[in-house]
Amino acid sequence: MLPPWRESRGRRAAWFGLILAVLLVHALFGVRVLSSVIGWNTAERPKRIEVTFARRLEPGAPPPATAPAAEPAPAPQPRPARAARPLRASGAPASAPEEPEFHPASPGAPSDSRARLLGEALALANRIEAEARARAQAEAASQAEARAAEYSAAVAEAAAQARAAAAVAGPARPPFEWPPATRLTYTLTGQRGVGVNLYGNAVVEWRHEGSRYQVQFDVHITPMIDQHMYSDGEISPEGLRPRHYDESFSFLFAAPRARRIEFGESDVLLNNGTRVARPPQTQDGASQFVHFVWMFHNHPEWLTPGNIVHFPLALPNSLRRWNYMVTGTERLELAFGGIDAVHLKPLLDGPRRPNEYPFDIWVAPSLQYLPVQIVVKVDATTWALLVLDDLPLQAIVGARPPPPPPKTDAFPPPPAFGER
Numbered sequence: 001m002l003p004p005w006r007e008s009r010g011r012r013a014a015w016f017g018l019i020l021a022v023l024l025v026h027a028l029f030g031v032r033v034l035s036s037v038i039g040w041n042t043a044e045r046p047k048r049i050e051v052t053f054a055r056r057l058e059p060g061a062p063p064p065a066t067a068p069a070a071e072p073a074p075a076p077q078p079r080p081a082r083a084a085r086p087l088r089a090s091g092a093p094a095s096a097p098e099e100p101e102f103h104p105a106s107p108g109a110p111s112d113s114r115a116r117l118l119g120e121a122l123a124l125a126n127r128i129e130a131e132a133r134a135r136a137q138a139e140a141a142s143q144a145e146a147r148a149a150e151y152s153a154a155v156a157e158a159a160a161q162a163r164a165a166a167a168v169a170g171p172a173r174p175p176f177e178w179p180p181a182t183r184l185t186y187t188l189t190g191q192r193g194v195g196v197n198l199y200g201n202a203v204v205e206w207r208h209e210g211s212r213y214q215v216q217f218d219v220h221i222t223p224m225i226d227q228h229m230y231s232d233g234e235i236s237p238e239g240l241r242p243r244h245y246d247e248s249f250s251f252l253f254a255a256p257r258a259r260r261i262e263f264g265e266s267d268v269l270l271n272n273g274t275r276v277a278r279p280p281q282t283q284d285g286a287s288q289f290v291h292f293v294w295m296f297h298n299h300p301e302w303l304t305p306g307n308i309v310h311f312p313l314a315l316p317n318s319l320r321r322w323n324y325m326v327t328g329t330e331r332l333e334l335a336f337g338g339i340d341a342v343h344l345k346p347l348l349d350g351p352r353r354p355n356e357y358p359f360d361i362w363v364a365p366s367l368q369y370l371p372v373q374i375v376v377k378v379d380a381t382t383w384a385l386l387v388l389d390d391l392p393l394q395a396i397v398g399a400r401p402p403p404p405p406p407k408t409d410a411f412p413p414p415p416a417f418g419e420r
Contacts, residue, residue, distance in 0.1 A: 046212075046214075046232045046244065048207075048214070049181075049207040049208065049209045049212070049214050051181035051207050051395045052395055052396075053181065053182075053183050053393035053394060053395055054393075054394075054395060054396045055393070055394055055396060056390075056391040056392070056393060056394075057179075057182070057367060057368070057391055057392040057393070057394050058391065059337075059339060059364070059366040059367055059391075060366055061366065062300070062365035062366055062369075176294065176297050176298055178208060178213075178235060178293075178294075179206070179293065179368050179370075179394065180394045180395045180396070181205075181206060181207045181208065181394065181395035182205070182206045182370065182392050182393065182394045182395075183203065183204070183205050183206075183392065183393045183394075184203070184204045184205075184370060184371070184388060184392045185201065185202070185203050185388070185389055185390060186201060186202040186203070186204075186374070186386040186387060186388055186389060187201060187335075187386070187387050187389045188200040188201055188202055188219065188220075188221065188384055188385070188386050189384070189385050189387075190221075190376075190382075190383050190384035190385055191381060191382065191383060192381075192382050193381050193382060194381055198221050198384060199221070199222050200219065200220045200221035200222050200225075201220055201389075202217070202218060202219045202220070202386050203216075203217075203218045204216070204217050204218075204289060204371075206290050208235060211234050211235050211236075212232075212233075212234060212235070213231075213232070213233060213234070213235050213240060213287075213290075214230070214231065214232050215229075215230070215231040215240075215286040215287050215289070215290050216228070216229070216230050216231075216286065217229040217230075217285075217286045217289070219384075219386075221384075224251055224252050225249075225250070225251055226248075226249070226250045226256075227247070227248070227249050227250075228247060228248045228256075229245075229246075229247045229284075229285050229286040230245065230246050230247070230286060231244070231245050231284050231285075231286035231287040232244045232245075233263065233287065238280065238281055239281055239291050239294040239295065240283065240287045240290060240291045240294070241263075242261075242263050242282070242283065242284045242287050242314070243262075243263050244260070244261070244262060244263065245260065245261040245263070245284040245285065245286065245287075245314070246258060246259065246260040246261070247259055247260075247285065247286075247316070259271040259316040260316075261284060261314050261315075261316060263278065263282070263284075263314070264278065265278075266278055268282065268314050268319055270314070270316060270317055270318070270319065271316035271317060272316070272317045274317075276319050278319075279312040279319075279321075280312075281311045281312065282311070282312040282313070282314055282319065283311055283312070283313055283314070284313070284314050284315075285313075285315060288311070288313060288322075289361070289371050291311065292344075292361070292363055292369055292371070293368055293369045293370065295309065295311075296342075296363065296365070296369040297368075297369060300365070302326070303326055303342050303365075304326060305326055305327060305328040305329075306325070306326065307325070307326045308323050308324065308325050308326070308347065309323075309324050309326065309344070310322060310323040310324065315356060317353075317354075318353060318356070322346065322348075323346065323347040323348070324344040324345065324346055324347065324361070325344070325345045325347050326342060326343070326344060327343045327344075327345050328342070328343060329341065329342050329343075330342075330343050330362065332362065332372065332373060334372065334387060334388055334389075335387075335388075335389050335390060336390055336391050339364050339366060339367070339372060340364065340365070340366065341362035341363060341364045341372050341373065342362065342363050342364075342365065343360065343361075343362050344360070344361045344362070344363065345360055346358035346359060346360065357376050357377070357378055358376075358377055359374055359375070359376055360374065360375040360377070361373075361374055362374075367391075367392065370392060371388075372387075372388040373385070373386065373387050373388065374386040
């Protein structure tokens, strides 16, 4: 066999073309690997939080679900007794005294039978009025006592109901603490079109330091598709509060296609340049998976079948409310054993828009409500199933990552002036 440089001109050209093609493929592959490892096209990303994943998260009983007790209806308030209205003789002026006095005729005055009869009638009327007023006051006092007794009984019953509800609920739910840095790895299977099977893997990493967090979601489909989602922001009393989000998608050896979202205090700048208002608890494509942990730890009653949980979701070209319906608890058989998980099914407000891919999510209460299974549906023939392939890895609380290795100079420093 002759060496390539001694072949004919046409065969030499074919050899050199093959060599150039191989070098080009290796160069493109290297660029793609470097862009995914060192973060090319993401120069404005915040600095990565360094952690060390050192232990497995074993399944455990979730915290006691203390549903908020229903507030008792307000007990009836006692109404003030209405004062009895005094009787007044017919034809008497409004300013007349309540008990007009009767003065008999003075000695020597002519006797008048009509005046005497009138005086007796007025005296009788005054006596009847006084008796009626006394009866009304006694009746009002009796009614006030009855209302006070009824109110006291209602208050006692409400207190008894509250004590009974607390006894049924059991121990108080512990305060929420964000889980330490966590890594979840998934096995990916699926289908693209008719007859094309998909295989790959995915990794979700949650990192936080102080009040700052990062979530990275990387999906690889062998050998042609890579997708990366990254969220950076703050931890607030209302859950995660994203500040920056970017995602990239690449096919074969093509350059990654990147999109980004920037979150302000009151507005959101989408990838298409549109600036929209920022509703409370707005999440992005990566942070939503960890935001569920905060939601369901603080509100386990939301996982009742038939409930709908929702929050605003910012995607590269749109921001609208994303709804999930709780369908119930399912038993999943995973690589590390069986586990109970709650299925959340997405419900869209209107038709699906371009680049909107609903996620069916299964969260496990015994694994801190982390997602153990995810289904991405593009259409009837294109979908992907991500299944947790091992127990999550977490960082040890209080442990520090190992320091980076010391830098070594390639050449020794030159000697100081005057040294040999």
